[in-house]
Amino acid sequence: MNEGSRGVFAAAVTPLTAALEPDAAAFVAHCRWLLEQGCDGVVPIGTTGEGNSLSVRQRLTLIDAVGNSGIPMTRVIVGTGSCALADAVELTRASVAAGAAGVLVLPPFYYKEPSEEGLARFYSELIERVGDERLRVYLYHFPKLSTVPITPALIRRLLAAYPKTMAGLKDSSGEWPYSAGLLKEFPGFEVFSGSEGFLLANLRAGGMGCISANVNVTAQLAHKVYAAWRTDRAEQLQKELDETRVVLDRYPLPAAVKHVLSVISGNPAWNHLLPPNRPLLQAEGRALISALSAVPQMKPILGSKA
Amino acid sequence: MNEGSRGVFAAAVTPLTAALEPDAAAFVAHCRWLLEQGCDGVVPIGTTGEGNSLSVRQRLTLIDAVGNSGIPMTRVIVGTGSCALADAVELTRASVAAGAAGVLVLPPFYYKEPSEEGLARFYSELIERVGDERLRVYLYHFPKLSTVPITPALIRRLLAAYPKTMAGLKDSSGEWPYSAGLLKEFPGFEVFSGSEGFLLANLRAGGMGCISANVNVTAQLAHKVYAAWRTDRAEQLQKELDETRVVLDRYPLPAAVKHVLSVISGNPAWNHLLPPNRPLLQAEGRALISALSAVPQMKPILGSKA
Numbered sequence: 001m002n003e004g005s006r007g008v009f010a011a012a013v014t015p016l017t018a019a020l021e022p023d024a025a026a027f028v029a030h031c032r033w034l035l036e037q038g039c040d041g042v043v044p045i046g047t048t049g050e051g052n053s054l055s056v057r058q059r060l061t062l063i064d065a066v067g068n069s070g071i072p073m074t075r076v077i078v079g080t081g082s083c084a085l086a087d088a089v090e091l092t093r094a095s096v097a098a099g100a101a102g103v104l105v106l107p108p109f110y111y112k113e114p115s116e117e118g119l120a121r122f123y124s125e126l127i128e129r130v131g132d133e134r135l136r137v138y139l140y141h142f143p144k145l146s147t148v149p150i151t152p153a154l155i156r157r158l159l160a161a162y163p164k165t166m167a168g169l170k171d172s173s174g175e176w177p178y179s180a181g182l183l184k185e186f187p188g189f190e191v192f193s194g195s196e197g198f199l200l201a202n203l204r205a206g207g208m209g210c211i212s213a214n215v216n217v218t219a220q221l222a223h224k225v226y227a228a229w230r231t232d233r234a235e236q237l238q239k240e241l242d243e244t245r246v247v248l249d250r251y252p253l254p255a256a257v258k259h260v261l262s263v264i265s266g267n268p269a270w271n272h273l274l275p276p277n278r279p280l281l282q283a284e285g286r287a288l289i290s291a292l293s294a295v296p297q298m299k300p301i302l303g304s305k306a
Numbered sequence: 307m308n309e310g311s312r313g314v315f316a317a318a319v320t321p322l323t324a325a326l327e328p329d330a331a332a333f334v335a336h337c338r339w340l341l342e343q344g345c346d347g348v349v350p351i352g353t354t355g356e357g358n359s360l361s362v363r364q365r366l367t368l369i370d371a372v373g374n375s376g377i378p379m380t381r382v383i384v385g386t387g388s389c390a391l392a393d394a395v396e397l398t399r400a401s402v403a404a405g406a407a408g409v410l411v412l413p414p415f416y417y418k419e420p421s422e423e424g425l426a427r428f429y430s431e432l433i434e435r436v437g438d439e440r441l442r443v444y445l446y447h448f449p450k451l452s453t454v455p456i457t458p459a460l461i462r463r464l465l466a467a468y469p470k471t472m473a474g475l476k477d478s479s480g481e482w483p484y485s486a487g488l489l490k491e492f493p494g495f496e497v498f499s500g501s502e503g504f505l506l507a508n509l510r511a512g513g514m515g516c517i518s519a520n521v522n523v524t525a526q527l528a529h530k531v532y533a534a535w536r537t538d539r540a541e542q543l544q545k546e547l548d549e550t551r552v553v554l555d556r557y558p559l560p561a562a563v564k565h566v567l568s569v570i571s572g573n574p575a576w577n578h579l580l581p582p583n584r585p586l587l588q589a590e591g592r593a594l595i596s597a598l599s600a601v602p603q604m605k606p607i608l609g610s611k612a
Binding site: 020054055083084085087108109112119121122125145146277 | 326353358359360361362363364389390391392393396413414415416417418420421423424425427428431450451452453454580581582583584
């Protein structure tokens with residue numbers, strides 16, 4: 001087990017220029033800021049990072065920028081999933097070469113109801129083609145978006161074939177019994193929750209922590225839960241974290257966290273999103289900030305700008 | 307209206323090497339063969355062509371190969387959809403530069419329930435960035451796979467903004483009323499059916515024809531329907547085409563047509579598929595060929611090899 005891949009990970013949003021190109025320097029700065037805010041790690045170009053809306057070339061630029069930034073790569077897990085095997089291979093190779101602690105890999109998500117055999121073949125081909133002992137793969141279970149669930153049978157099969165490479169899974173199903181079942185069936189398999197709402201539950205059940213979109217703006221609060229998870233203050237801290245989560249979860253991602261970042265930083269460029277995602281409408285943005293400001297523990301994070 | 311973009315189009319399958327690279331020479335040969343068999347046109351790297359399972363580099367190789375093959379590009383519509391705007395732009399530019407009659411563009415299909423605004427922005431950005439008067443866009447309505455329907459409201463909006471560029475739509479919903487509604491509401495908007503099962507109905511209602519997977523192996527039969535669609539033999543010919551369709555539709559695509567091609571050509575390499583798609587199992591392949599052989603009009607196509 002890798003000591004770096006544990007705790008609170010931010011599914012980092014991607015700053016974009018007005019021309020909708022990723023701003024690599026701003027991205028590195030955001031990752032640094034997240035680590036300063038209390039994140040244990042960052043996950044570039046996942047769902048929140050609009051990874052699938054970026055071309056391979058654009059994604060490679062971001063991987064290289066983080067790899068060359070001096071950010072400890074033991075704290076970085078890169079989203080490298082793609083419908084195209086060759087693209088997933090290229091992105092994964094680049095991430096391993098940059099020293100990333102792991103890669104988070106969506107199943108190919110265009111064709112519906114693929115066979116278990118077909119999915120196993122996708123991941124096997126990926127692992128064999130990258131062919132690097134340093135490779136650590138986290139499967140990405142997000143049936144609502146990918147439409148392709150990662151079944152326990154598939155995990156069993158891949159763990160048997162690649163016990164050293166198959167590191168774990170991010171569970172974005174929103175259904176706690178799924179994570180709980182994996183933690184029971186596959187000891188040592190590193191399960192991250194896709195929502196900070198399950199952070200404490202996940203840690204208590206033997207999981208690694210969370211990889212979450214909302215912690216782009218609530219890292220300080222999530223960090224408190226992780227720092228205290230074995231203490232009797234943990235439940236209260238989780239409750240305080242949840243109070244920000246329920247507000248953020250009312251708005252579309254990643255627009256909501258990008259909007260909050262635009263307010264925290266005073267930089268409206270944070271509101272650029274790649275289509276089909278769209279920025280919050282003005283009224284939505286105002287309502288979001290107003291609701292977040294009403295949560296006392298969020299006030300110091302929003303600062304005087306809200 | 308473009309006289310080339312009418313009739314029976316094959317959603318051409320992509321021959322792959324054992325290493326799962328597209329075989330560009332074999333692909334060009336297959337496209338030529340399809341035109342000889344009676345196809346009016348071909349659509350490379352769509353759903354049947356495993357376009358989304360190929361990297362942009364691999365797709366560009368196939369576009370270039372067809373563009374340089376001498377095949378009349380007025381008979382070619384290229385699948386250029388991608389979740390990433392920048393990829394869709396690059397593939398579309400290459401297709402226009404190669405002289406393609408049009409491009410068939412999926413909506414970005416990772417994020418679910420995108421707003422109409424977000425989808426309009428995706429297509430608008432694509433059209434503006436390609437910025438070429440020769441560009442003709444066919445929208446791709448395939449909600450079962452893309453999960454993102456193309457609504458009449460979106461079409462109305464895009465037609466108003468880009469009347470010369472918005473050429474038409476491929477309807478793979480399998481629901482005839484959807485095509486019928488578009489043909490009524492948008493005269494001159496070129497509607498292709500995604501199934502050869504609607505070929506006659508589509509032509510009679512003012513549509514352009516079909517873009518179909520099955521016609522990779524039943525082009526001769528589909529051609530007869532198109533050639534005779536104004537005559538009183540049309541319904542019988544459509545019925546004969548349907549008899550092959552119902553057999554093929556029992557098996558997963560594109561594995562089924564690739565398997566039939568492997569039998570027709572005697573070349574087992576046709577059975578290579580990119581994961582997560584998988585080739586037919588041996589028993590499936592035998593059952594398919596046996597069922598097709600029992601359809602009299604399919605016998606000459608299968609030849610002595612079946």
